[in-house]
Amino acid sequence: MARVVVDVMLKAEILDPQGKAVHGALQRLGVPGVADVRQGKRFEIEIEGDLTDDRMSQVHSVAESLLSNPVIEDYRVHVESEPVAAERVEP
Amino acid sequence: MRIGVVTFPGSLDDRDAARAVRIAGGEPVALWHGDHDLRGVDAVVLPGGFSYGDYLRCGAIAKFAPVMSEVVEAARGGLPVLGICNGFQILCEAHLLPGALIRNAARRFVCVDQRLRVESNRTAWTSAYDEGAEVTIVLKNGEGGYVADEATLDRLEGEGLVVARYLGRNPNGSLRDIAGIANERGNVVGLMPHPEHAVEDLTGPGTDGLGFFTSVLRSTLAA
Numbered sequence: 001m002a003r004v005v006v007d008v009m010l011k012a013e014i015l016d017p018q019g020k021a022v023h024g025a026l027q028r029l030g031v032p033g034v035a036d037v038r039q040g041k042r043f044e045i046e047i048e049g050d051l052t053d054d055r056m057s058q059v060h061s062v063a064e065s066l067l068s069n070p071v072i073e074d075y076r077v078h079v080e081s082e083p084v085a086a087e088r089v090e091p
Numbered sequence: 092m093r094i095g096v097v098t099f100p101g102s103l104d105d106r107d108a109a110r111a112v113r114i115a116g117g118e119p120v121a122l123w124h125g126d127h128d129l130r131g132v133d134a135v136v137l138p139g140g141f142s143y144g145d146y147l148r149c150g151a152i153a154k155f156a157p158v159m160s161e162v163v164e165a166a167r168g169g170l171p172v173l174g175i176c177n178g179f180q181i182l183c184e185a186h187l188l189p190g191a192l193i194r195n196a197a198r199r200f201v202c203v204d205q206r207l208r209v210e211s212n213r214t215a216w217t218s219a220y221d222e223g224a225e226v227t228i229v230l231k232n233g234e235g236g237y238v239a240d241e242a243t244l245d246r247l248e249g250e251g252l253v254v255a256r257y258l259g260r261n262p263n264g265s266l267r268d269i270a271g272i273a274n275e276r277g278n279v280v281g282l283m284p285h286p287e288h289a290v291e292d293l294t295g296p297g298t299d300g301l302g303f304f305t306s307v308l309r310s311t312l313a314a
Binding site: 010014015017018020021066069071 | 189194197236
């Protein structure tokens, strides 16, 4: 099993009303030093078996065709490395 | 003249669209999202609503519905297709029209009797209007902000593919006040406002929307 993460964000030039609403809420809460907020989506895809090149190119393909709309959004794909969970437990 | 109206899970305005077709003098034909079948219709309406709950992005999942592969192929072959509101979003997601619809700039759902200017009557769905006609049609959307890159917007303007523009205050942040656009051939039109809610004095702000449906009846007769 492997976890592949796809992060989708609106392109910088596209207005993000949701991010603006969150930014406004942070300002109302008095949180200092926040210049801007952008809101995006995170997809965690659990892959059966080995994470082959084929599987990875499939993930890229669905990231482009379904998970994001390339007209308004950019996506990034990364494989979540397993040691992260272990590190969290240690301290 | 048989006009298909597609029902997706979460479509809201399929019945009103069918009713508008009937009032305009056409025969509405119910089409189902799960069928690979257009039942031989002469035109298709993708109605408003919240297909698949607007999950992921508005129209993003609907574009992969079985019926959409038929709609896309037929539209490329010249079949008149009108996408209203959620239908417009689906047409953009399916790349039958350029650009995309994003959340309203004002962050509020709008529901108003909206004044529009019909910018082009050289489409299958607007031929019954005079160019420059000012009409009032219901607008109701949460994600109706039309966006596209500058080059695309310039091309739409230059080639006369902007079909309708908002008059007065821009209700949703649409770039260049765009309320509707067409493809180059003029058979595919996407429109954020709802002409199917403006076809009878009793149930809408007037009958200004009827022209969209009478237009297509005229154009399919001529074809």
